[in-house]
Amino acid sequence: MGITIKDIARICNVSVGTVDRALNNRPGISPKTKARILQVAKEYNYRPDYVAQSLARGRTMTIGLVLFDLYNRSFAQLANAVEASARKRGYSVDLVLTDKDPAIEKEVLNRLHARKSDGIILFPINEGPEFEEYLQSLGTPIVTICNRLSDHWDYVGINDRQAMKEATQHVLAQGYEHLVYICPPLAYRGVTNIYTQEERYQGCLEALAEVPEGRKVSLEVIEDKDYVEVLRRMPLEEQKTAIMCSCDAYALEVMHYVQYERQLRVPDDVGIIGFDSIDVLKYIRPELTTVEYNVEQMGCEAVNLLLERIESAGSQKDVTVKERKQRIIDYKIIQGNSL
Amino acid sequence: MGITIKDIARICNVSVGTVDRALNNRPGISPKTKARILQVAKEYNYRPDYVAQSLARGRTMTIGLVLFDLYNRSFAQLANAVEASARKRGYSVDLVLTDKDPAIEKEVLNRLHARKSDGIILFPINEGPEFEEYLQSLGTPIVTICNRLSDHWDYVGINDRQAMKEATQHVLAQGYEHLVYICPPLAYRGVTNIYTQEERYQGCLEALAEVPEGRKVSLEVIEDKDYVEVLRRMPLEEQKTAIMCSCDAYALEVMHYVQYERQLRVPDDVGIIGFDSIDVLKYIRPELTTVEYNVEQMGCEAVNLLLERIESAGSQKDVTVKERKQRIIDYKIIQGNSL
Structure with a gap:
């Protein structure tokens, strides 16, 4: 034994x-x-005896991880990181997916609560006072990741706004005249929680607002989820154009379309930049310029913060706003060959 | 409401x-x-009221999905498929990862059982009579996927042996003289459950056994997890060599090494074939020749089979071997430009 x-x-x-x-x-x-x-x-x-620990501490030694889906590679990486990190601390992880559906999110939160998860790491798709009140009512320690709710919640993320501002400045420094900004989640503004995507977009706008008066830069924003269809109708070759993708998952699609369907050269005919630095980029050519942050660290910080709450036995209600913790992960621009 | x-x-x-x-x-x-x-x-x-249903039926309306990890893209795709399919039927999925560790697998199975999962979809890393007895003792409906245990269990998978046999025949038909077969899990033969990988390997051997007498084909098997290091020491250019990767995850690494580090041309200097047809292949050039099966269908069949068991209220013990069901998913060779 x-x-x-x-x-x-x-x-x-x-x-x-x-x-x-x-x-x-x-x-x-x-x-x-x-x-x-x-x-x-x-x-x-x-090997710790989790069942004994669980009995002794009145805990289930499981935490819930609530994510959108696993299509986007960065979510899968985050899930792996949370799982590895929690396991090292003796906790098991229940990963549940919401498919970006606010109703499903509430359902899965109900279930995690009903089965007495010791805590929850939540990438929220809901937002607003009613939802926060609902979360409070669960009485379960919760750490939010990426999509911020408010100051009332522990949070782990990156400075998306500043990161995209710098990414945009990086694009502008290469002399691009026309920016196409791809971000389908923006279509859900006011409907679901698109915090990270809205922040990134605002960062892009901030950079453009600082362009010196003499210089002309135009911006076209695509919020359509069939963004490739929209690109099809655009004269990408006419101006010096950079396609800015608010995450790498879109950038991969765009690279594919531009190179293999449209038969354009990247970066000679059109520039492309992504965001997230997902692991599969290693295999893609030309190498994608993107914004990198340590997703493993993000998962690890979220677990640490949550276990701190669980192990100090502080329920959400016992912690004042001042005591809420934010862990902001570093980022950097990775210069590839796509711009 | x-x-x-x-x-x-x-x-x-x-x-x-x-x-x-x-x-x-x-x-x-x-x-x-x-x-x-x-x-x-x-x-x-x-929208079904799951809590009410759950009370009425004496079920938790959750099923467990036990996978190795989410690094391999095909697992993430499978998880998405199971989740979507279960949700349509009113069930929530707890995805738990074993990191290919037999002890962790038992732990997570214990936990799923303790919290009364209605059923479990299991990609097992354990094997053998003792483990099967343990599974029986849980009394929870279980469907095994990919790694088969024995005739005592419902199973969803593909005919890995035949698929790799055909893949090997496809390689041989292109006139390759030397095959390098990459499969690190083979090093765990007799230690953990490597059913699918062993079947694929046997399929390769079967194809080679059928090579006509006059023709000389050599085979080198790499079981080292640092397979790229092993490739470094091999004179890949000397013979007409094909690198056969027992899954696409390895093939991506090999393509990367061969093209960008070794500076060889694929397929002119060396051929490469994968297995799984993971979704990110779309973005990779040259297009990888691989074996495709419908992973969404696999997830869906597993859910259907499990819910059939759950809803007929048949625990593992009530079902005789004869009544065990196997769902074998079709596959096909996808001809890319890497061979």
């Missing part, structure tokens, strides 16, 4: 409490003792 | 039972009545 915490305590000649502190990364233990305990745990292939 | 089953029954002038039959796709109802009920349900935007 493997080694137990008691066995480790005996081997290291420390108390069970000390072993627990070491294994669960809690303070009140010297670095040396901690290192020794972790070493022994590793050597003897220690 | 939306329309209820009672409302639909009143509007259509039928019994509640008839509406239930129509909405849950059960027999004992005329096609005409069913069509009318579904029409009314659609018009009035009927």
